[in-house]
Every structure is written in C-alpha cells, then in structure tokens.
Amino acid sequence: MEFPSKLIENAVGELAKLPGIGRKTALRLTLHLLKAETEATSSLAEALAKMRFEITYCQTCHNISDTEECSICANKLRDHSLVCVVSDIRDVIAIENTGQYQGVYHVLGGVISPIEGIGPSDLHIDSLLKRIPDSEIKEIILAISPTMEGDTTAFFLSRKLREFPEVHISTIARGIPMGGELEYADEITLGRSIVERTRQAKA
C-alpha cells in the first residue's frame, strides 16, 4: 500500500507495529484521527507518551503504580497475609475485576520459557522470596495460567517456597480450562477459581 503523504505513511507504519493491527486497520485509524478534531490525536499521543515515560512499578509487588507503593499494597484494609502470585499485570487487573480477592499480589513479570530464553532470574522470584521472612505472609496463591510454561513456573516456585514451611502454598482452582490463558477467563470463573483455590500438599 502506498500513501500520498509521508506523514500518513509514518502514522500507519507505527500503528501497524501494534499487535493485532494490520496495515488496513492502521490506515482506518489514521484516517479516523485525521477526520476528528486535532484534540483527539493530541490527547491520544500525550496519554501514550505519559503512560510510557511516567509509569512506575510498585517496589513491593511489581504491579504498575503511579507511586512507589501501589494502591493495593498501600491499602491497610487488604489482607497482607495472603499473596497472589501472577505472571503479568493484566492478571492483577483481571483478578481485581472479579471483586473476589482481598489479599495482595506479586507480579513475576512473565513465566519461565526456555524457548524465549526467559529463565527464573529474569522474573521477580528473588524479590518474592525476600518478601516472606519477617512478614505476616501466611499463604501464597499461585495464580499462574495452566499452560506448559505456567506449570513449569509454578513447579519451580513451589520448590523454592519449600524454604518457608510456615507458609501455605495454594493454586487457583482449575475452573479455568486447561491450557487456557488466565486473562481470557470470564470474571465468574476466575473469581470462583480464586475462592476455591486448592492448597498444595507439601511436596
């Protein structure tokens, strides 16, 4: 596809780099912005840049946050004895939206994936292990998608967590279809799988 303007070409090219956005869609979005008030484009561009450059992560749980400590970690009404370990920020958002969980989180930042070259040291595993001593943590829920990589990660974590026999380890109930991604689960299934989590037997 050729465009009569380099400006359009660049905008389409940049939008088409986003996952799931092809060049036809990118052109449609570009021409939409072109027709709309200039303010629509400037708000979008500013919101994206601001988000990317000003975002910070919670120093405790690695959740996204506008402050050093995220609003979940800072909330004294939440149950800080319960830590839900997830691979990704979108899992935090998904679980929060079920309204079923009152504990806190720990975001690993991915799953162990030898194919993609992601090993345990690339994930926030050490910081999880460091959170436990001298804390009020009583239970750690492994809420990791039951994919092959997710299961590998959960298995790795279970073994590491043996170091802390006083902490119970549980996994979310398999209400989630096997092989399914956590984030695609509907809110009821995901909420129930948190409530009906199964406590792991000490290996």
Place this chain on the structure above:
Amino acid sequence: MEFPSKLIENAVGELAKLPGIGRKTALRLTLHLLKAETEATSSLAEALAKMRFEITYCQTCHNISDTEECSICANKLRDHSLVCVVSDIRDVIAIENTGQYQGVYHVLGGVISPIEGIGPSDLHIDSLLKRIPDSEIKEIILAISPTMEGDTTAFFLSRKLREFPEVHISTIARGIPMGGELEYADEITLGRSIVERTRQAKA
C-alpha cells in the same frame, strides 16, 4: 474495568475511543507498549501528532499531501484530462494501489447524507465545478461507492455536471457488489471497474 494506575487508565481510555478498539484490546495495546522499549511509544505518539498537526490537503484535488499540490496533481506524466471523483482519501489510496489508473482525482470529503446532516455544500463540489472551465478535463469518472448516499451524491453531481456538455461523465463499472463499500473491494475488481467504467448517457 479498573486499573491500578491513572496513567494506564488514560492510555486505555484514549485508545478505546478509536473505532473498533474495545477496552480489552486497548489494555492489550497499552501493556504491549509498556513492555516494549520506550522508543516504540515515543515514535508512535510523535508519528500520530505529526500526522495530525502537519498534514495538509492538495489545493486542487483535496487529497492528503505534504505539500500544497499533491504528488498526483504535480505529476506531469499523469493524464490530467481524466478526473476520478471519490468521496474519501482512502478511495484514492485504494485506486492507486490497483495500478490501473493514470488520471487525476477529486476528493469530495464525504457523501450527501441527510441523516448525518451532510449536504452538497459540505463537500468539495464547488471546487470540482470550478476546476473544469479553462482546464484540459475531458472526462470525469464518478467512483463513488454504490450505497444509497453514494448514489444520491453521484446523481447530484451528474446533474451539476450537465453545465459542461463537453465533459464526458462516466461511472466505474459495477464489478463492485451493489451496496458494497469501495474501499473493501479487492484490487483486481476495483482495478477492472475503473478500466471498464461505463460512460453515462447525457440525461
């Protein structure tokens, strides 16, 4: 959906304003940008803002252009006796991509739509009529999507163009499915419908 960060919330909100982008997709795009290099976001934001604020339109044909006269109007090798009238810039792009058309264009900027309150005076019709006298224009091709609004617009134009009996009026061949949008036509169909355009009988 609630987000742990106002920055994320704003980015998702702005992306979700785009046509065809829901909040789930917007979140996915936002988190993608968050994971990618900061440069990916700044290039995207800059390309969009630059496109929107620096774009200009060709003073002759109203095509998008980085200069006062678009590259098509400025091209002496093109057939300036042949003007293809389209409703939208994306139609220019679609027809150009067929590689079948060597004439020039006139972009109306929409179609007559009483429901949306778009009348003839909201379109670049006067500037088309002004282009004709003292020009080399011999034929005007009406390449407007055969929808109800498109047909109304083509009918309106045909009547206006009676003023210029020396100019032939043709419409693109109905290789395009009736009721179909021009821009969705595949390149072969669209290219053929230009080549096999039907000359309108003088009404």
